Amino acid sequence: MILAIETSCDDSAVALLNLNGDVIISQISSQIELHQKYGGIVPEIASRKHLTTLPLLLRSLMESHDLNLKDLKAIAVTYAPGLIGSLLVGVSYAKTLAWMLNIPVIPIDHLEGHLLAPFLDNKEIRFPYLALIASGGHTHLIQASGLGDYKLLGRTMDDAAGEAYDKVAKMLGFQYPGGPLIEQLTACCPEPTITFPVPLKGKKTLNFSFSGLKTAVRNEAIRQKVYTEGQRLITFEEYLDIPDADRKNRIANIAASFQKIMTVIMAERMADALKKTGLKQMALTGGVAANTGIRASLSRLATRRGVQVFFPEVGNCTDNAAMIGYTAVQYMNGGITNFEPVLNLNASSKSPIGLMDIQV
Ligand code: KG4
Ligand code: ZN
DSSP states (O other): OEEEEEOSSSOEEEEEEOTTSOEEEEEEEOOHHHHGGGTSOOHHHHHHHHHHHHHHHHHHHHHHTTOOGGGOOEEEEEEESSOHHHHHHHHHHHHHHHHHHTOOEEEEEHHHHHHHTHHHHOSSOOSSEEEEEEOSSOEEEEEEEETTEEEEEEEBSSSOHHHHHHHHHHHTTBOSOHHHHHHHHHHTOSSOOOOOOOTTTTOOOSOBOOHHHHHHHHHHHHHTTOOOTTOOOBOHHHHHTOSOHHHHHHHHHHHHHHHHHHHHHHHHHHHHHHHHHOOSEEEEESGGGGOHHHHHHHHHHHHHHTOEEEOOOHHHHSSOSHHHHHHHHHHHHTTOOOOOOGGGOOOOSSOTTSTTTOOO
């Protein structure tokens, strides 16, 4: 059995997996309530919270399954990329535990965890496949040809897709995180009427850009007077209580129009990448993969193109330790066991698998 630890951003997560990569238990402690009112993650608060949450999570995990730490064969931990303070908490915790138990630490790249997450819930997915990792920190289009054999086909030139959701929600006066909130608002406006510009339209590129779209949404929000700078950020429940029905409709219309264009952008890029690579399988992963509208538009694309599409279950789209443990088991089973001495391991804010650095 292996223990997996993930603390790269604001979620503290632990999981236990057997040596076949089957998840025995996966637990996540969300810090959303602590960051909500700031409209985004506050790194210093995140790392301090990991420090107190992680030992409690691990204890409850072991107790709930009546397990002994001595049953652990290795510890997998996210060591990059992410918020350095948050990563350091998980890495230090993993190192200490592994050193005490005299077992290896397997350092895992968070992006590789997201990339392989579709395997957790889909028995049919195989290499090679086209993957779009869309999260709060990354938007990477990747050809995954085998374990550790990844080619970056495109990426965002400015904000990440999840970041765009979070910023748009904030512009409309809402708390963090924006993705689920924009989905709730979209359900309030079945026929959005605003046509936002499609970024990079007509350009032959597999890259993404969300900053122009974000500015267009901001201008529309100012024009329609839905939010005043400095106003307290609200929740969806508070939105429902707004007495002015016309203002509510204006907010929902902007949110739903933004959601509509995001589904178009994601499907267009995936369509172009399928054409370019000739791949027959695609996967959407990362926090934004929880979005039902985007899932539906990729499913329609898959049907039109006669390819298969895979998504992790919603709980495995956002940050979790199961995907980190799964990736570690693949390396162990692939015969890679010469992991660095436990005490040499360090955290890094940059991705070591190089996906961040390749110019496209
Ligand atoms: O993968 P993740 O948990 O953390 C990072 O590695 O960044 O992704 C978090 C991001 C946030 O930006 C959040 O707004 C977005 O995923 N997200 C969504 C949805 N649920 C979470 N975006 C769109 N639709 C959703 N349902
Ligand atoms: Zn993530």
